[in-house]
Amino acid sequence: MSRQTGGCLCGRVTYRVDGPLRDVIHCHCFNCRKVSGNFVASSGSATSDLVIADEDHSLRWYDLGYARYGFCSTCGSSLFWQGAEHTDRTSIQAGSLDDASSVSLMGVWFANDAQAHVTIDHSVPQFAGNDEGDDV
Ligand SMILES: [Zn+2]
Numbered sequence: 001m002s003r004q005t006g007g008c009l010c011g012r013v014t015y016r017v018d019g020p021l022r023d024v025i026h027c028h029c030f031n032c033r034k035v036s037g038n039f040v041a042s043s044g045s046a047t048s049d050l051v052i053a054d055e056d057h058s059l060r061w062y063d064l065g066y067a068r069y070g071f072c073s074t075c076g077s078s079l080f081w082q083g084a085e086h087t088d089r090t091s092i093q094a095g096s097l098d099d100a101s102s103v104s105l106m107g108v109w110f111a112n113d114a115q116a117h118v119t120i121d122h123s124v125p126q127f128a129g130n131d132e133g134d135d136v
């Protein structure tokens with residue numbers, strides 16, 4: 001079984017994933033643009049495979065009701081995303097992985113909302129929204 005590790009910039013929030021990582025989705029929706037400062041590139045795993053270490057209680061969740069973003073309140077790193085109707089899965093910011101060599105880009109969400117400076121990779125599926133319904 002694969003084991004992946006990752007964490008935030010300051011190192012107060014770390015995690016390991018005791019299971020398979022999902023390939024990466026780029027999301028250009030409004031929320032992801034704001035929360036990341038650009039766009040979100042997220043892998044993900046089963047929530048039950050994600051073991052978070054956060055001794056200083058730095059992990060906070062910005063809750064939109066239908067979804068929430070997890071971030072380190074000490075250094076500001078964006079780490080996680082979770083849809084309220086899909087709490088069995090947790091998206092993991094690919095940039096927070098210590099080694100993302102095992103995942104590749106699988107799709108682009110909200111491609112039409114990408115800023116002009118972003119070059120969209122048209123070799124992967126594009127979605128005007130996302131492919132899981134209305135939750136972002
Ligand atoms: Zn941090």
Ligand SMILES: [Zn+2]
Nearest residue numbers: 027029032136
């Ligand atoms: Zn998004």
